[in-house]
Amino acid sequence: MRRQIPLILTFLTGIAIFIAFFIPHKPFNEVQDILLDWAIIIAGFALLLGIHSLLRKHITHIKKKDGGWGYSLILTFFFVGVFTVGIFSAIQYKGYSLTPGSLLYFVYDYMVIPLSATMFALLAFFIASAAYRAFRARRLNATLLLIAAVVVMLGRVPIMENAFFNFLSRFSDWFMFIPQMAAKRGILIGVALGAFAMSLRIILGIERTYLQ
Amino acid sequence: MGQIIGVWIAAGLTLMIFSFLYKDNPFYKFAEHVYVGVSAAYTCFYTWDYFLMPKLINPLLQHHWLVIIPGIFGAMMLTRWFPRSAWVSRWPIAVSVGVASGLVVVQYMQGFVIPQIQNTLLPIAGPAVTFNNPITNLWNHPLNNLIIIVGTVTTLVYFYFSKKHKGFIGGTAKVGIIFIMVAFGASFGYTVMARISLLIGRIHFLINDWLLPLFRSLTH
Known part of the structure; x- marks a missing residue:
């Protein structure tokens, strides 16, 4: 059973x-x-x-x-604090705590948004150092990766207005819509077919690992 | 006043996160743990406002008793807290997995896979694929169709592991990896641009919303 x-x-x-x-x-x-x-x-x-x-x-x-239990205390403190703010906001706005003007909305505006945006912005620096290691053009594959990334980056934000950057901008668009899309389509069709097969196995009870 | 306090809190947290660029330090760790705590509590109320209120509480208040069933299933999910009765949580998991699987089988195939295949079945010697973007259409050429077909098929062959990548399949897979590398490079470039635009946004906030008003208030 x-x-x-x-x-x-x-x-x-x-x-x-x-x-x-x-x-x-x-x-x-x-x-x-x-x-x-x-x-x-x-x-x-x-x-x-x-x-x-x-x-x-x-x-x-x-x-x-x-070690570092103080940080756990900070996390718990802020969780409890914002949770309490949320309950007060929900009582104030008839169950809907995220109504603009509520205290929880203030927390969202001045804590959640800045923190998440900064965390992701921080990745810009790490992605640049990762790129340096990944893009060292030692092999054909790495060279292709480098060229594609540079074309897209320069094409999206041209450094100056001249014939070369206009060409690069157009080339970047073509790059995204034709070769990039072709490979992405191949990957996504493969993923979708895999998901389809797995879903059939789950519905028919062949795949049962999710019940463990 | 509330806005000024908010801007100072946001600026302080932003600077604490950016301090990680120097090295891992207590300020960064503080902001990191604040982020997790605040986000966890915020997610609870987001789920309450946008999912549980409209889909469970409001229907119940309007005497739509059918929603009691998922409510009970949801409560069964919480039996995972008690090891002896944890097996009961398999029931709601089974419902969620069943719904997701059913959606993949029909909707995903009809809404995603078939249109993608349809758009790949292009005439090689016919009119070129056209896009809404007029800039891209400047490059339209029947050769584009061939590139799309070859790129999609060779990428699929690269992920076909039931046969060894030798001979014809090996050669096709090699072409596939070229397309895959180009796609990864382009996606990487796109991601870098998105992160840099976020960085510009944060610096813009620090200068225009925090520092400039601060200097203005000090000089007046």
């Missing part, structure tokens, strides 16, 4: 979406939307597992006073 019922549930939900696609009439066409909403609600609850895991790890660090 511990394995059979989940297998039946996977089969039924998978087949229901399959049927909903081929019979786009009531009540079948509604089944897909309902099941999608169900999956979203379940994912919402699953988030709690992740939060619990994160907090448990850091609270254990604090209790054991492991």
Whole structure:
């Protein structure tokens, strides 16, 4: 029962979406939307597992006073602080804590956005040092990688307005739309076919690793 | 006043993150842990506002009792906290996996794979593929069709591992790797540009929203 019922549930939900696609009439066409909403609600609850895991790890660090436990304390403090702010905002705005003007929206504007944007901006420097190592034109493949990257970078933001950079800009567009797209299409078709085969195996109960 | 405090907090956190460029230091670690803590709490309320409120709470308040079923499934997910009853969480996982698999089988094939294949089946000696972008169309040439066909097919052959890459398949795979390298290089260049534009955004914020108003207030 511990394995059979989940297998039946996977089969039924998978087949229901399959049927909903081929019979786009009531009540079948509604089944897909309902099941999608169900999956979203379940994912919402699953988030709690992740939060619990994160907090448990850091609270254990604090209790054991492991190396760097002070940072775990900071993380826990800010989590609890923003969570409290969120609850107050939700009470103030009838359940919707992220309404513009709320205190949680302030946290989003002045903490979440700057922190995430700066973290990704920081990658600009590391990506440049990674590029130096990857692009050393020792082999044909590395040379191609280098040429493609340089063409796209210079083509997107021309250094100056002259015939060469105008040509490069056009060449960069052609590069993105023809050879780049061809390879990307090949990769994505391969991924999609793999996902299709795996999904069929899951629906038919051949692939069961997700139940472990 | 609230805006001024916000800008100072944002500027402080931005500088703390950028301090990592010198070396790993306590300021960076502080900001890093603040980021994780704040983002985790923010994600909880984002999920509540945009998913649980409209899809679970509001329907329940309007007496649409069907949503009790996913609510129960969601609660079953939390049984993972208790090792003896953790197996119950397989039920909601099975529903999520079933929905995702069903979508891949039909929607993904119809909405993604078939159109992509359709757009690759181009006439070699016919009209060239055209794009909405007029600049790109300056380069349109029937040879583009051939490049797209060869690029897509050879890339697919490169990822075909059921036969050894020898002879014809080996040669085709070698052409495929050329296309793959070009694609990776172009994607890399694109990513670098996106990161640099983010960096410009942060520097713009530090100068225009923080430093300039600060100097103006000091000089007045």
